[in-house]
Amino acid sequence: MMTRHAAALLGLALVACQAASAELPEHDARELVPLEFAPAIRGRDGGYSKWFAGRSVWLFGDTPLDVDAVDGARWRTSTFTTVVDDDLADGLGPFVEPLDDNGAPGQLIPFTADELAYNLSQTAPACTESCEPTWVLWPGDLAVSPAGDYALVFYWKIRDWENQGTGIARWTHPDAPLQRLMFNTVPDEPTMLFSREEHELGTAALVEGDTLYVYGCEHRGWFEFDCVVGRAPFASALERGAWEFWDGAAWSRELADAVSVMDAASIVTVHYNAHLGRYLAIYAKGDDEAIARTAPAPEGPWSDEEVVHKAMGHEDGSPIYDVIAHPELSRDDGRVLYLSYSRGTGFLQSEMRLVELTFAPTRAGD
Template sequence: MLLGSVIMATRSGPPPCDDGVMCDVRRSITRCRSVPIALALLALTACGGEPGPGVESAEEISVIEKSSWIEGRDGGDSGAVWGKSVWAYGDTVLTTADEAGTNWHHNSFDISDDLDASDGIGGFSSPSDGVGAPGYLIAPTAVEQAFNDAHAGEDCAEAPCGARWAVWPGAPVFDAARDRALIPYGLIYAEPGDFNFRGVGLSFAIWEHLDEAPVRPVVDASAEHPDLLFTEGEPGWGAGVVTHGDDLYTFACDGGLSKPCRLARVPLETPVDRGAFRYFDGGGWSDDAADAAELFDGAPIMSVSYCEHLAAWLAVYAPPFDHRIVARTAPDLTGPWSDEATLYTAPEEHAPYDAVHHAEYEEDGGRVQYVTYSRPTSGWFGSEFALVRVVLQ
């Protein structure tokens, strides 16, 4: 999942030291146009750390290319995989039905050889079905598909009609030592109605080759959902996933208006071994997730990479119900993390809930970063991704 040694350094971070529910706020959030007073008060009180990165300039330069098959989608985080950039999306609505007769996919992905974002990003492709419709990045299991089929349509075989299982993936990260990619994903149960969905758990899919489908390894064969590493009610590990040294690091940023982020790590060799996870407790690493310390307020959709220009880790996200895209920095994944710095403020009609940066496209050692976020266009689920070029001081 790497585009050469430069990007390897970017994604994997600086040389190792001796001593890093994928909840998705759905489309209706993006239509909110005001920031609650409570959030403003939180912003006023969230001071006291080191300042975040300075910004020299930030401007939208284009929108991300999409296939004529795509009406709308969200998510849009990406990672460098086997010399290509792979973009992962959540719920995806098609303009035309696929070979199974549906225009609703719970995830999709795109692959591009275009590694220069200065003039926009295009050249995307992805595997398709027999009629040309884009395929899934992480497909439903046979059990999940059977459930979805039985509850599909207004005159479904089993009530409630419209109920479904969905898999929402994050960006793939590369395990160079084993020449494979690891993809965080959340399993979602949903029924018709606004915000009528919940995260059931999370895990990591293993992708052995670009031309093969990722696999959802069995974690516990006796469980209701055998592939899940973390289950409902546990922290949403799977945000800001990065590799550093021989480990995979992942944040969980859960909560209400504020999203305190905690940090866990696991050896890259055993990413779906629950017992191998360790949680940063503020001073060291504990084997008990309850010890995980709150490091900073972030967002459940967040990107993290090491930025050589800043000589620091860089986290990019959009605060809930806000129009800003912000960044924090830290000398180590464990912190201390800086205050938020505004990278870009989206137009008033758009509240970017899925803003991320794309480290494989950075320029000048990371001084130039490229950030995307989805925004509604026309129709019920029409959307596009704005591409913003940010030049750091």
Template sequence: MSRRRSVLLALAVLAGGCTAAEQPAVTPPYRLEPACPAPTSPTVVSAALVNEVVAVSDLPYWQAGDVGASARLSDGRLVWVFGDTVRADGVEPRLVANSVLLTSGTCVAQLLPPGEGPVVPDVAAGQVQWPMSVVVLPPSPGLAYRGVDDVVVVMSARTERGDGTGGLLDFRFRGTSAAVFTVTDGGAPQPLEVLEVTPDDPSATQVNWGAAATVSGGWAYVYGTRLTGEPLVFGRELYVARLPVADPADRSRWEFWDGAAWQPDIAAAAPVLPADGGVSQTLSVDRVGDTWVAVSKRGGDLADFVYTWTAPEPTGPWTPSRALPAPAGYDTGRLTYAPLAHPEVPLASGGLLVSVSRNTTDLAQLLAEPEVGRPLFAEVPRP
């Protein structure tokens, strides 16, 4: 089996016996505008400075976007992945399903594919890729590409858009994809492949694998969230799987937490957090020092407060703590949702950087005033 094929199969972490359906790769090269040199050392910042950078950045292909999951490349740059993205007036299309920014200190660059469409191509008409999480896989024998320094994996939700008559929630999760990019020091990420990790499924109660992902101690951990369908329960259950970074092609070593132990059967996976008081569709989970930290709305996307959960292990037990007010805003038209932590960004205060996605129910306003859809950054105590 070729090295390239081995990596592709390895990244289909959650196929669970299903054949991974590969989508055609987009022809490189992708490019960065502007070019930002790699930093000589991590830049220590504050949430106020990050908000200022976001406010003054003049990026024609990124005026606003939600989610904004992040990871650090080996050359020190940060890669940020966004969902629905508004571009400047005069840029077509004005709205794409996803985008990627790379930052070096306060320099911000847009990653642009040929044709300037979404960085991860749409699946089909009406079905798009919404990024949920991103990881940078460290160098290992299983990921030894000649001339490549990092492999970036963007976990995205294959999402079927509605016809607009169903309001804000007129979309359906159909499954998880993994978009794989290779990166050389200082270079633009280049697409390698897009994999269908879980098969197409219209069920509203399936596990949304890839809702969070992180790398720690030689393992890549992939978290999933699930709506239970219980009346008046808007939070989601949280699940976790892991695969060894050093030998990701060995399917026998992929493991799912069943509530008591790691084992290879995806069907036996059990929630590590219940839906009642549970998490949002997307969240972040990271190891911060010796503590595992999850950041999300408690009670789902409709909740009004950002919480942190801490645990000694990636499986829990999880202890919640209220961190920030963030009213859902469905009654006011000003939305706040999908809070995420960014522990790879050092803060002068020693705290933990957290972003909260913002949006409006008025698409015309969003296009005219994209700043209402830009993320807001804040600081919370670091565990």
């Protein structure tokens, strides 16, 4: 009798055999101007975005500041901004976000009282030497409900580079505070839906009809990431038992059964591109390249990688990072797609650049 493990290995082999070139139509990419954020912001990681409440909403991770925020912080681990722009030919903007009286953004994913107290105890002025690492809350992707009335934001709770699990926050509107949810499925981390022992999730999120698909990509080696995929009815996504995961041949209730569907990056976006008639994954790899893969279904089989843009790296030779697609801003059913990426420009300083990726007409669109 074939065991589940053997079946999964067979499924992986079949996916590997079926993987082929992305076979994208001819395409051209051009760099637009860097994105302009509030003057106090030195740089931003991430940039996941979705259309939510009549605007494009962007999420960021680490956000170093040039000023002291009203609460004394010079660093945020999660921030956001919004934009409405129907003509990207000259770039994207203006971006609008809540700022305090010093011009600094607030913390998007709120710390609990205990987390905040601990962080304050390990930073100046309370601590000036031999301080312990503080808690970090990094956002993953966000998913907007089928009705568009709220969004779920995946995030990771990290200390000393160790992830404590995957949590989900609920957002009723970009003008309202984000609410971290309590799940109590992980005894020592009640805000985590998935534990530190499980594969992390939230690297990419995709809504198809009433179903939420979520990818999780964990670092395996130099520029190597194992990406698994899970799904749940959107209305039940906050219930741990509603989730199932692709094991290479079928959907399993056990996250431990999940197999890697592609090797990608720590930040990935996946969306259905109507112009291509396929699902499109976009991410960064070495050599300052923006990479694409395609698939007929969210679980794959995913094609081989194809370079869609050679970006502008940093002068010191450090690579670009966080290549993200923004399909809510696309034109002609995704024939014209906008990407963003980050590049370092100095110490704790970076810029985010916008790229216009244009595909040639397909046969169906001729």
